[in-house]
Amino acid sequence: MSELLLRTSGIIIIGNEILSGRTQDLNSRYLAQRLLSIGIIVNEVRIIPDIKDQIINSVNELRNKYNFVFTSGGIGPTHDDITAECVASAFDVDLPVNKDAKKLLENYYLTKQIKLNSSRLRMARIPVGAVMIPNPISVAPGFKIKNVFVLAGVPNIFQAMVENIIKNLEFKFSIKSTTITINKAEGDIAEKLSKIASLYPNVSIGSYPFENGLIKGTNIVISHYDEKLIKEIAKFTEKLK
Amino acid sequence: MSELLLRTSGIIIIGNEILSGRTQDLNSRYLAQRLLSIGIIVNEVRIIPDIKDQIINSVNELRNKYNFVFTSGGIGPTHDDITAECVASAFDVDLPVNKDAKKLLENYYLTKQIKLNSSRLRMARIPVGAVMIPNPISVAPGFKIKNVFVLAGVPNIFQAMVENIIKNLEFKFSIKSTTITINKAEGDIAEKLSKIASLYPNVSIGSYPFENGLIKGTNIVISHYDEKLIKEIAKFTEKLK
Numbered sequence: 001m002s003e004l005l006l007r008t009s010g011i012i013i014i015g016n017e018i019l020s021g022r023t024q025d026l027n028s029r030y031l032a033q034r035l036l037s038i039g040i041i042v043n044e045v046r047i048i049p050d051i052k053d054q055i056i057n058s059v060n061e062l063r064n065k066y067n068f069v070f071t072s073g074g075i076g077p078t079h080d081d082i083t084a085e086c087v088a089s090a091f092d093v094d095l096p097v098n099k100d101a102k103k104l105l106e107n108y109y110l111t112k113q114i115k116l117n118s119s120r121l122r123m124a125r126i127p128v129g130a131v132m133i134p135n136p137i138s139v140a141p142g143f144k145i146k147n148v149f150v151l152a153g154v155p156n157i158f159q160a161m162v163e164n165i166i167k168n169l170e171f172k173f174s175i176k177s178t179t180i181t182i183n184k185a186e187g188d189i190a191e192k193l194s195k196i197a198s199l200y201p202n203v204s205i206g207s208y209p210f211e212n213g214l215i216k217g218t219n220i221v222i223s224h225y226d227e228k229l230i231k232e233i234a235k236f237t238e239k240l241k
Numbered sequence: 242m243s244e245l246l247l248r249t250s251g252i253i254i255i256g257n258e259i260l261s262g263r264t265q266d267l268n269s270r271y272l273a274q275r276l277l278s279i280g281i282i283v284n285e286v287r288i289i290p291d292i293k294d295q296i297i298n299s300v301n302e303l304r305n306k307y308n309f310v311f312t313s314g315g316i317g318p319t320h321d322d323i324t325a326e327c328v329a330s331a332f333d334v335d336l337p338v339n340k341d342a343k344k345l346l347e348n349y350y351l352t353k354q355i356k357l358n359s360s361r362l363r364m365a366r367i368p369v370g371a372v373m374i375p376n377p378i379s380v381a382p383g384f385k386i387k388n389v390f391v392l393a394g395v396p397n398i399f400q401a402m403v404e405n406i407i408k409n410l411e412f413k414f415s416i417k418s419t420t421i422t423i424n425k426a427e428g429d430i431a432e433k434l435s436k437i438a439s440l441y442p443n444v445s446i447g448s449y450p451f452e453n454g455l456i457k458g459t460n461i462v463i464s465h466y467d468e469k470l471i472k473e474i475a476k477f478t479e480k481l482k
Contacts, residue, residue, distance in 0.1 A: 016445060016447050017462075019283050019285075019286065020273055020283070020464075021269075021270045021271070021273030021274035021277065023449075024267075025270075028262075028288070029262045029265050033261070033262035036262065042260050042261070044290075045286075045287065045288035046285065046286070046288075047285065047286035047287075047288075048284075048285055049284065049285075054284075054285070076427060076448075076450070077431045078431045078434060078448040079431065079434060079435035079439070079446075080448060114428070114429075115429075117428065117429070117431075118432060119431030119435070120428040120431075186317060187318045187355070190320065190358075190360030190361075191359060191360050193319060194319065194320035194360070197321075198320070204257060206263075206321060207319040207321060208258060208264075221258075221263070223261075
């Protein structure tokens with residue numbers, strides 16, 4: 001199976017609360033695991049502040065570099081929620097209030113007996129040419145424009161949106177991996193492992209040391225599309241035990 | 242107090258295990274909080290794989306953009322630990338085995354009755370012109386070259402290295418912040434809050450919704466060097482209650 005089947009992506013986490021360390025980012029890890037399971041590699045994660053130019057530049061840089069870009073955060077009702085307008089700017093399209101999104105919000109807030117004021121209505125703005133991504137939790141949608149997916153930052157909403165888009169990104173091949181645990185310190189097997197790795201430059205072979213009481217060991221993780229190739233490398237790696 | 246006192250930084254987290262979602266990055270949050278406490282803003286975090294060109298390009302891009310750059314990961318003994326050689330390449334300097342670092346490793350492994358083989362000796366390589374950063378846990382040092390700090394990826398070692406460098410980065414002014422909790426939904430105060438924020442474009446005013454049983458509320462976080470300015474904005478913000 002060729003490396004050509006590998007699809008690439010970048011994740012942009014937007015928000016001062018993440019960058020300041022106030023809030024731990026959990027979304028990029030969740031998404032990376034889901035993407036990997038359907039054969040999309042995350043090539044880069046960027047955590048950036050709520051600053052217009054930085055958002056626009058990051059979106060433009062990564063959408064030209066990778067097959068897919070996913071953003072998280074900055075699509076709520078307040079003044080620091082500027083992701084939608086930045087993505088619209090990046091694609092040089094308008095950002096009108098979308099009729100369907102407005103109707104969704106109207107119905108939702110009506111049942112909740114909450115006023116759909118102008119701040120909340122901001123969440124109904126969708127760039128021209130974009131497709132809405134449903135939000136089963138608090139209704140205000142994300143959207144997809146070309147290869148860029150704009151998702152909420154709140155983890156449970158983010159995850160629900162990811163599950164909504166992931167099925168359309170599925171591909172018939174996915175990445176498999178196997179882990180071999182060796183009860184030797186990383187430094188004791190590094191030379192031989194390097195030799196194995198150099199024979200298979202296109203296969204990801206990771207080495208992760210662990211300490212378990214008195215036992216120092218190393219987990220070797222071999223990942224690739226081709227299970228036969230994984231088995232072949234695993235056979236060599238088992239000999240390091 | 243002027244915004245000129247604000248110092249900028251970027252963090253580069255290096256490692257396939259983070260990017261694949263296998264391991265949760267905790268280092269960038271730890272460092273961001275420590276830096277903020279001494280008045281250094283994190284302007285950007287990048288999580289990137291163990292790929293030579295990507296490491297070199299990220300280091301070069303961020304070291305020219307920000308006052309400080311901090312890297313985490315990729316300085317162990319195995320074939321996928323390539324951070325030191327990439328940083329040396331970024332600065333176009335050699336990466337010899339450092340005599341002092343070698344001595345540290347020799348002594349450490351002698352007491353542990355472990356062989357200092359060629360893989361482990363890789364950890365004694367320090368770029369020409371760099372200064373070692375002590376590692377009180379497993380000895381193998383990090384290093385600082387110009388405005389770039391190269392730190393370990395294992396969280397307890399990373400944190401120990403951070404504590405070793407942070408005192409030299411201290412500055413007499415630091416960023417203060419105050420949090421005002423308002424028991425109203427974000428959408429209900431967004432308009433008024435936007436008006437306050439527009440009056441103080443240089444002050445970070447963050448809005449973070451929360452749900453606590455039946456209560457929907459919003460935390461407003463105001464951050465700046467100038468405590469008088471924070472108090473002034475807090476007074477306006479209290480009126481949203």
